[in-house]
Amino acid sequence: MRALLPYLTLYKRHKWMLTLGIALAILTLLASIGLLTLSGWFLSASAIAGFAGIYSLNYMLPAAGVRGAAITRTAGRYFERLVSHDATFRVLQHLRIYTFSKLLPLSPAGLARYQQGELLNRIVADVDTLDHLYLRVISPLVGAFVVIMIVTLGLSVLDVTLAITQGGIMLLTLFIMPPVFYRAGKNTGQNLTHLRGQYRQQLTSWLQGQAELTIFGASKRYRAQMEATELQWHEAQRRQSELTALSQALMLLIGALAVMLMLWMASGGVGGNTQPGALIALFVFCALAAFEALAPVTGAFQHLGQVIASALRITELTEQKPEVTFPQAETPAPEKVTLTLRDVSFRYPDQPINALNALSLQANPGEHVAILGRTGCGKSTLLQLLTRAWAPQQGKILLNDLPLSSLSESALRRTISVVPQRVHLFSATLRDNLLLAAPNASDEALSDMLRRVGLENLLEDSGLNSWLGEGGRLLSGGELRRLAIARALLHDAPLMLLDEPTEGLDATTESEMLELLADVMREKTILMVTHRLRGLARFDQIIVMDDGRIIERGTHAELLAGQGRYYQFKQRL
Known part of the structure; x- marks a missing residue:
């Protein structure tokens, strides 16, 4: 877990947006729980009132509450996704800049031991994996804990014993299930990260060396190695999917048992009322809906092993000490050199x-x-x-x-x-390929230099706007x-x-x-x-x-x- 600490500091730049995302997630969960709880109570109360011949039931206020909860859940989910993903992408942007800024002083000495495909995988795929840290770990965990507290506090107004029982079951589930599935999925997540990097490295080498592999008849053998790695990768994905299915099944089982327990306890009375009527449905549907807040948590910690493995791979790159360092103070460049x-x-x-x-x-x-x-x-x-x-x-x-x-x-x-x-x-225009050496050079100077080195033929089609490299002229x-x-x-x-x-x-x-x-x-x-x-x-x-x-x-x-x-x-x- 310590491997994640350096990357948590990057979240400070966007702490307000990230906090807003968590707040919206909590609001959405509460609206979802309130929608099902209020709907269940309202329908039960309406049925009981009709069966008993009671005509004084105020159905306007509960109906408005149901509509309000439904609208809040829909709008909250939209804005929560909008805010959370926007903040996450901004964090990833800073993480990529941070990682690349750490790599630049290492080149070429510190990067010589890594193959191109391996470096690309760490900079792109491993950095992308770290978005799970907020979206799948921090936000669901904080949201679930806060929702449990609010739901328990709200239910305690009606019955303290029932509220503490339901809150206790949810808290135990929150504190026990994630660590269990983190340990169960840790090795699988690490293997997934390793095999993904190995496969992409092999794929990059295979694409770059296609001509040599074909000439020497080694393409089939090399492709067989790729397929073997791909099978191992798929096997690791299968194991992770099985763990995900198991965690979801256990969560459904615990939720069902909690519903049955609430039904049994509420049937004996709610808040001293031995004839609770529709309040039984309120507690039952609340228990059923409240476990929605816990559903993402076990899966999140199951993926935590993959997140930690990616963080360690990035840290291995960024914590290297450069072979060469330069003075921080600016010095003048000489006009002549001995x-x-x-x-x-x-x-x-x-x-x-x-x-x-x-x-x-x-x-x-x-x-x-x-x-x-x-x-x-x-x-x-x-x-x-x-x-x-x-x-x-x-x-x-x-x-x-x-x-x-x-x-x-x-x-x-x-x-x-x-x-x-x-x-x-560079895959860019002819002008861009020259301006990297002289950013302030005019088009006339660039064209004149091309003529002096005998490359005037490159100016024939689109001039300095000719596209070179991939997708252009080689x-x-x-x-x-x-x-x-x-x-x-x-x-x-x-x-x-x-x-x-x-x-x-x-x-x-x-x-x-x-x-x-x-x-x-x-x-x-x-x-x-x-x-x-x-x-x-x-x-x-x-x-x-x-x-x-x-x-x-x-x-x-x-x-x-x-x-x-x-x-x-x-x-x-």
Whole structure:
């Protein structure tokens, strides 16, 4: 239960709306009980009066009460649902924002251990499950308790013994049944949450890997695993449905026994009146209707295990400590950059060896540096340290002789432009995909940059309003690369980090992109990670890496003259 405490604080923002929802629920329950109780008494009293030949019965007031209770129940139910669901959706909105705000500082280090489907399930499905906390637990429980007190107090005006008996039965049911069915349904609820996440994760992987699964003939095997998980999920749902049916049956049984007890006790007299007449029907129908207030409670606590499991899964995400933290105070972004690394070493979590070992380098303003090496030698890791996706365990990274960690996050983002190895295309317009790098850029500037990177063909149909990504135009690998270069150039930062920027480009386009970068960034610092040798002669410094270490550095001519690793790479071409 402690797992729910952090999320209960979110309800404080909407405490008045939530309280109003509970008040309307109580009013609706009282109107429902009053409707059946008054109707039963009125019909019984009318029958007795007619049978006895009594003509002085005032039927106008009870009839008005019945109509008033019916209208109140209908209107109360409508407004209770309106207010409660509106408040719940607002709480879920803040919960999603809260969860996402906690996830942002964790990316990518804290999220690397989770698969995409698992993260999506926790952010969406598990957050949605928490709406049960108010709608199915808090509101029914508080409403039932208050209604029991009011009904007991109201009946005590007629007969204290009967009122206490009925109230006692209802209170015992309220305090015993929910914990029993919570324990009975706890494991089932946890299994449901786990199996739902597992199934959605498998489904996401199956959809994303459809091409590879089909090519290698593994689609049937993977689908069989999904079907096995789905069967387990359905079995857990069946067990939960059985518990729901059992709780409802027990509630009906207890209600029926309470009605019989009230009938037996009231038949002996009500409030000292040995001939209670229609008052017997009043107590019987009140007992019958009052158990409506308890009906949702057992089912609510049965689902509480699922709610707690979802809360624990969200808490597991949000309570992680970020691998990298930024200063809270805002710092200015430099206009020119001297980048210095001194004996930087880094190891990924749970890995036996370092990705970088005592690495040192310096890039001055306007200097263009190419970092060359085989796959897995630490090139991309170096760029991730510079963007502060990770923090080195040893050594220093300096920007203009100041620690990189002293820059605020916004200042760092203004200082660095990045062309990542994996370019993400947002499902949005072409304009939106470019404006994320330069929010204030004009349409003319965006169109001009697209032409400079050779993507003028994207402007042919709807111009900058062309829809890209899902439901729109998909880009090839080469087009994605050039779009990323356009974003980086529009960002116009003094330091540009390029991770395989010409991958997937033909020789002519590659040369054009390198010339464009050299021209636009001639007064700015560039670090380009690559394993391609074309165009490296124009770089001021070439660094060759292997096993996380720098094994060679120098200009193109110097490295060729040294006949080392760079020379060997050139000879293989």
